[in-house]
Amino acid sequence: MSSMINRKIIFTGPVGAGKTTAIAAISDIKPVATDEYASDMTKSRKPQTTVAMDYGLIRLSENERVHLYGTPGQERFDFMWDILTKGGIGLILLLDNTRKDPFQDIRFYTNAFRDFIEKQQMVVGVTRMDLHRKPGLVEYRRYLESLSLQAPVFEVDARSHKDVTMLIQALLFSLDPGVIN
Amino acid sequence: MLKHSKTGPLKVALLAISPHNRAILEFFFSGAGRNLFRVVPEAEADAFILDHDHPDAKEDWQQRAALHKPGIILSVHPAELPNCIWIPKPLTSRALTDAADRVHELAASLESESHKAQRPLVNSAAEVASEKPLVQHAEAHFRDLPQPFGIPAHAERSDRKFRSLVINLPDEEDMAEDVPPPMPAPVADIPTRVFDPAEADIPLEEVDRPIDDSFSQEEAESRWKALCGEQDDVQSVAEVALFTPENYLLSTVLEAMRVAKESQQTVYLKLSAKDYALLMPQQGLAYCTLDTRSEEFRILCNNPVQTGQFALHIPNSAELERLEQQASHDADALLDLEAFVWVGSLLTARGRLGRGVEIEQKISLKYWPNLTRLEQFPHIMRIAALWNQRPASALDIASALAIPQRYVFAFHTAANALNLFEMDQNKLKSREKEKPKQENRGFFSRFLKRLLGGGTK
Numbered sequence: 001m002s003s004m005i006n007r008k009i010i011f012t013g014p015v016g017a018g019k020t021t022a023i024a025a026i027s028d029i030k031p032v033a034t035d036e037y038a039s040d041m042t043k044s045r046k047p048q049t050t051v052a053m054d055y056g057l058i059r060l061s062e063n064e065r066v067h068l069y070g071t072p073g074q075e076r077f078d079f080m081w082d083i084l085t086k087g088g089i090g091l092i093l094l095l096d097n098t099r100k101d102p103f104q105d106i107r108f109y110t111n112a113f114r115d116f117i118e119k120q121q122m123v124v125g126v127t128r129m130d131l132h133r134k135p136g137l138v139e140y141r142r143y144l145e146s147l148s149l150q151a152p153v154f155e156v157d158a159r160s161h162k163d164v165t166m167l168i169q170a171l172l173f174s175l176d177p178g179v180i181n
Numbered sequence: 182m183l184k185h186s187k188t189g190p191l192k193v194a195l196l197a198i199s200p201h202n203r204a205i206l207e208f209f210f211s212g213a214g215r216n217l218f219r220v221v222p223e224a225e226a227d228a229f230i231l232d233h234d235h236p237d238a239k240e241d242w243q244q245r246a247a248l249h250k251p252g253i254i255l256s257v258h259p260a261e262l263p264n265c266i267w268i269p270k271p272l273t274s275r276a277l278t279d280a281a282d283r284v285h286e287l288a289a290s291l292e293s294e295s296h297k298a299q300r301p302l303v304n305s306a307a308e309v310a311s312e313k314p315l316v317q318h319a320e321a322h323f324r325d326l327p328q329p330f331g332i333p334a335h336a337e338r339s340d341r342k343f344r345s346l347v348i349n350l351p352d353e354e355d356m357a358e359d360v361p362p363p364m365p366a367p368v369a370d371i372p373t374r375v376f377d378p379a380e381a382d383i384p385l386e387e388v389d390r391p392i393d394d395s396f397s398q399e400e401a402e403s404r405w406k407a408l409c410g411e412q413d414d415v416q417s418v419a420e421v422a423l424f425t426p427e428n429y430l431l432s433t434v435l436e437a438m439r440v441a442k443e444s445q446q447t448v449y450l451k452l453s454a455k456d457y458a459l460l461m462p463q464q465g466l467a468y469c470t471l472d473t474r475s476e477e478f479r480i481l482c483n484n485p486v487q488t489g490q491f492a493l494h495i496p497n498s499a500e501l502e503r504l505e506q507q508a509s510h511d512a513d514a515l516l517d518l519e520a521f522v523w524v525g526s527l528l529t530a531r532g533r534l535g536r537g538v539e540i541e542q543k544i545s546l547k548y549w550p551n552l553t554r555l556e557q558f559p560h561i562m563r564i565a566a567l568w569n570q571r572p573a574s575a576l577d578i579a580s581a582l583a584i585p586q587r588y589v590f591a592f593h594t595a596a597n598a599l600n601l602f603e604m605d606q607n608k609l610k611s612r613e614k615e616k617p618k619q620e621n622r623g624f625f626s627r628f629l630k631r632l633l634g635g636g637t638k
Contacts, residue, residue, distance in 0.1 A: 005624065006379065007624070007628075008379075024388075026632070027388065028387060028388060029385040029386055029387055029388060030385075030386040030387075030388055032378050032385070055378040055379070057379075057385065058628075058631065058632075060624075060627050060628055060631050061627070064624065064627065065379075066628060067379045080209075082213075082274070083213075089621075133463075133464045133465050133466070134463075134465075136465040137465075137519075137551050141548040141549075145547075145548075150569065150612075150614075151549075152549035152552075152565070152569075153548075153549065153551070154549075154551055154552060154553040154554075155517070155551055155553055155554050156553055162553075163553045165632050165633070166552055166553045167553075168628075168632060169562050169629065169632070169633075170549070170552070170562060170565075170566070172625045172628060172629060173562045173563055173565070173566035174566050174569070174570075175617060175618075175621065175625070176617045176618070176619060176621065176622055176625055177563050177566035177567035177570060177582070177617065178563075178582070178617070178619060178622060179563075179622055179625040179626050179629060180626050
């Protein structure tokens with residue numbers, strides 16, 4: 001029997017950008033909030049605390065799985081992300097266009113995940129552009145360029161399976177354009 | 182895991198800290214930082230950690246100032262307190278690691294000084310000076326961080342009042358009378374392991390995902406022919422099919438786009454006696470009275486232009502108000518501004534290159550098109566990815582991906598209309614990326630098939 005192949009995709013971004021929703025849009029399972037499960041599992045034992053993450057899963061076959069992790073948005077601790085990104089395929093950065101300064105969010109998250117982005121790949125999805133058109137994608141592209149980052153930037157609806165799938169496609173093809181789909 | 186501290190783990194007590202922050206600190210202490218920090222009851226602690234942004238922080242610290250123990254202050258805003266080291270939020274493992282060493286030194290210094298002084302210690306000038314680089318570093322870090330929710334960028338530093346409270350502490354004897362002895366903090370629950378659902382046997386609720394069949398394969402293929410033509414591949418540059426943009430609606434659309442962007446005003450583009458488009462750069466939207474998927478729009482783009490057929494102008498305020506009102510009542514006809522130019526370019530070019538394009542010139546995709554809002558055609562992602570990765574001519578891209586040339590030509594024309602290519606030959610070299618690893622190709626391929634296959638598992 002062949003061994004299990006497990007890969008990860010990390011969804012990050014500020015609170016409200018749609019990480020949980022995006023995971024739900026493509027996951028084979030209803031997303032799991034890890035803090036809830038950790039509490040449930042340890043009710044009868046010594047209380048245990050954990051960092052809240054969202055978790056989803058895509059099963060490719062009996063032996064292949066892609067795990068989807070959503071980082072906590074409000075508390076940003078890069079040491080946890082270092083652990084989280086180990087074995088990761090790439091990073092999906094979701095930005096909320098209604099936030100006061102989404103560029104500051106870009107700067108923060110790309111700094112925090114810089115090593116991972118350089119080693120793997122990042123794709124940016126901008127949510128809520130239907131509510132707030134500014135800044136536009138042109139500004140996002142230029143801002144990323146000013147940070148010496150090359151990444152696809154798409155407008156997305158985090159609820160849309162198609163949009164989230166496109167983000168992942170862009171991630172995979174950026175890592176290897178030779179992939180045949 | 183992080184290095185061992187020179188003097189063993191720093192024994193710390195967590196004071197006023199929100200449950201969430203506490204959980205995250207404990208996460209660090211139990212993992213990467215377990216050789217640097219150990220959470221102990223307050224009576225055994227060598228140092229305190231408190232969250233300066235927590236409502237009880239001031240009181241907690243005030244109560245413990247007389248103990249002459251160093252503190253680590255976590256706060257969003259810079260905070261300077263005697264005998265304390267400030268770590269800006271959001272925390273980093275590096276900042277916590279640095280803090281552990283500094284607090285060891287500070288604790289030793291405080292211990293020796295506490296025998297000499299009866300009053301609470303305030304940092305000497307030398308100590309303050311020695312902390313300056315850290316403060317400056319932290320301030321630089323702080324400037325780079327997003328503001329937390331509910332704290333405006335111009336918010337006054339909350340540490341100022343706090344500082345005056347600490348400096349004006351009464352004598353130790355007075356404190357002993359007025360302030361009740363500190364209550365031991367509850368022992369923190371240190372997690373024994375990181376909870377990872379991927380490794381846990383927890384119930385997972387399956388989700389049924391219906392297959393998206395809004396377009397049949399026949400409909401999709403028909404549209405791809407309209408967008409990318411049906412030309413066979415050619416063997417030489419001389420055989421590449423070309424079109425003259427000036428002969429088509431496309432040139433007027435591009436001119437309208439240029440005017441709109443430069444003026445940052447809405448531009449009216451007359452398409453026929455009754456149909457028109459509005460290009461709205463402020464909103465990044467276009468409004469077209471013709472459905473861009475309609476046969477009528479396709480013909481309009483395909484057919485050579487007649488003199489005076491199309492026209493553009495910037496509407497005056499009265500006209501603009503009327504037009505915008507109409508557009509707002511017909512929201513389905515609104516589309517992304519780039520999507521309008523994209524589809525117009527594709528329908529015009531139909532898999533051909535514009536006359537004047539240097540076919541053999543290597544270029545690179547500077548910015549990815551907004552593919553979630555643009556019309557798709559086969560291999561579009563692969564073309565974008567490869568062209569983004571390395572400078573190449575259109576023929577090189579088609580050859581490298583082993584795909585029909587018409588799709589690459591179509592992409593070239595549309596992306597060029599949106600100014601997404603880097604043409605400057607001097608800048609191309611710096612854009613070249615490392616050759617991608619192919620070790621995951623099989624896995625990625627299966628993943629893509631699974632994603633695009635909808636509900637099949």
